[in-house]
Amino acid sequence: MDRASYRIIDANFNRAREALRVTEEYCRFCLDSKPLAETAKSMRHQLSSAAAKIDPGRLIAARDTEADVGTDITVTDQLHRQNLTQSFTAAAKRLSEALRVLAETAQPINEESAKRFEQLRYKAYTFEKQVMLFADASQRFKKVKLYVLISNLPPVDVLAMTQYCIAGGADCIQLRLKEMSDSDMFALAEQFTKLCSEKAVISIINDRPDIAIACGADGVHLGQDDLPARVVTKLQQRPMITGISTHSLEQLKQAIDQRPTYAALGPVFATETKPSADAVGLEYVRRGAAELQNTGIASIAIGGIDQNNVESVMQAGASAVAVSAAVTRLPDPTAACRKLKEKINSVT
Numbered sequence: 001m002d003r004a005s006y007r008i009i010d011a012n013f014n015r016a017r018e019a020l021r022v023t024e025e026y027c028r029f030c031l032d033s034k035p036l037a038e039t040a041k042s043m044r045h046q047l048s049s050a051a052a053k054i055d056p057g058r059l060i061a062a063r064d065t066e067a068d069v070g071t072d073i074t075v076t077d078q079l080h081r082q083n084l085t086q087s088f089t090a091a092a093k094r095l096s097e098a099l100r101v102l103a104e105t106a107q108p109i110n111e112e113s114a115k116r117f118e119q120l121r122y123k124a125y126t127f128e129k130q131v132m133l134f135a136d137a138s139q140r141f142k143k144v145k146l147y148v149l150i151s152n153l154p155p156v157d158v159l160a161m162t163q164y165c166i167a168g169g170a171d172c173i174q175l176r177l178k179e180m181s182d183s184d185m186f187a188l189a190e191q192f193t194k195l196c197s198e199k200a201v202i203s204i205i206n207d208r209p210d211i212a213i214a215c216g217a218d219g220v221h222l223g224q225d226d227l228p229a230r231v232v233t234k235l236q237q238r239p240m241i242t243g244i245s246t247h248s249l250e251q252l253k254q255a256i257d258q259r260p261t262y263a264a265l266g267p268v269f270a271t272e273t274k275p276s277a278d279a280v281g282l283e284y285v286r287r288g289a290a291e292l293q294n295t296g297i298a299s300i301a302i303g304g305i306d307q308n309n310v311e312s313v314m315q316a317g318a319s320a321v322a323v324s325a326a327v328t329r330l331p332d333p334t335a336a337c338r339k340l341k342e343k344i345n346s347v348t
Contacts, residue, residue, distance in 0.1 A: 006062035008105045013051045016098035020044040022091035030084045031135055033296035039127060043120060050116035054109055085135060092128040096121055136239035137261040138296055144171040144202060145344045146337060147300060147322040151176040155188045161328055162192055166199045168337025174221055176206035189215040202241065209235055219243065219261065224251060229258040247280060252288055256295055263292060264322060267303020268313060272325060279304065282316045289317030307339055314347040
């Protein structure tokens with residue numbers, strides 16, 4: 001029985017270590033997220049540290065792969081994966097299962113190791129959630145190049161403008177409403193979200209995570225004075241895209257710590273939409289995009305962007321641009337979207 005315990009610990013230590021390697025590679029190469037990859041790597045070292053307190057000589061001596069009756073036990077579609085996300089999910093499940101076995105089996109041999117395996121199991125549950133929420137949102141947002149803000153129009157005009165922008169190739173549309181009752185805002189947000197969903201365009205609600213969650217929007221955009229993204233993560237009932245406005249590198253670094261889907265960098269140029277906000281210029285776009293590199297967080301340039309400067313903004317390093325007046329205040333919003341999209345695609 002003693003040898004059997006060491007065989008079980010050895011097998012599950014290897015299983016957990018391999019699973020953590022898969023999760024690390026997924027975060028590193030699929031999500032391009034250095035922070036999440038570092039977390040996976042740290043957990044792998046914590047696992048090895050806990051296992052090191054159990055006699056490694058006895059573990060390796062107990063290993064008997066040739067006599068293991070489980071090596072040829074298979075189930076249908078055991079290794080069938082359709083994408084990398086399914087590979088991550090399977091690895092995350094193996095990790096928690098292996099850690100539970102390690103905690104149970106190591107208890108009579110080394111109580112400290114057993115406790116550390118158990119603590120690591122709870123970390124694994126939290127880490128799986130963090131990665132899946134981030135992955136779902138970031139993968140959906142990757143296609144976004146043209147992001148349009150519809151602000152303070154009458155309800156009938158909001159819905160018409162949404163249709164114009166969709167027809168013009170907008171990838172993401174944000175509904176930004178002020179001075180409207182919650183009931184009216186919710187009713188309009190529901191219709192707006194439905195229009196976007198029918199054409200596979202991402203729908204974002206500005207400032208109001210409660211409205212965004214209630215109407216089933218794809219995401220919410222948060223300002224510096226709104227609820228923190230980490231709080232919104234606790235409220236959401238399904239994975240949501242989250243964006244945060246930033247106007248300085250200090251604000252950007254604070255936003256990165258909250259792991260949003262994207263960070264808005266701006267206002268790049270002076271804008272009538274927010275006349276009191278000082279323009280940060282193309283230099284902030286360059287520095288912001290560099291700061292966001294290897295985080296998996298998209299960089300969205302915003303503020304005063306139009307057909308005359310959109311190419312220079314993209315060349316500064318933004319992954320997408322957000323516009324408002326350059327589309328919504330022109331006689332033909334659909335044509336304006338198409339022209340902007342053409343210029344964006346010519347740079348990317």
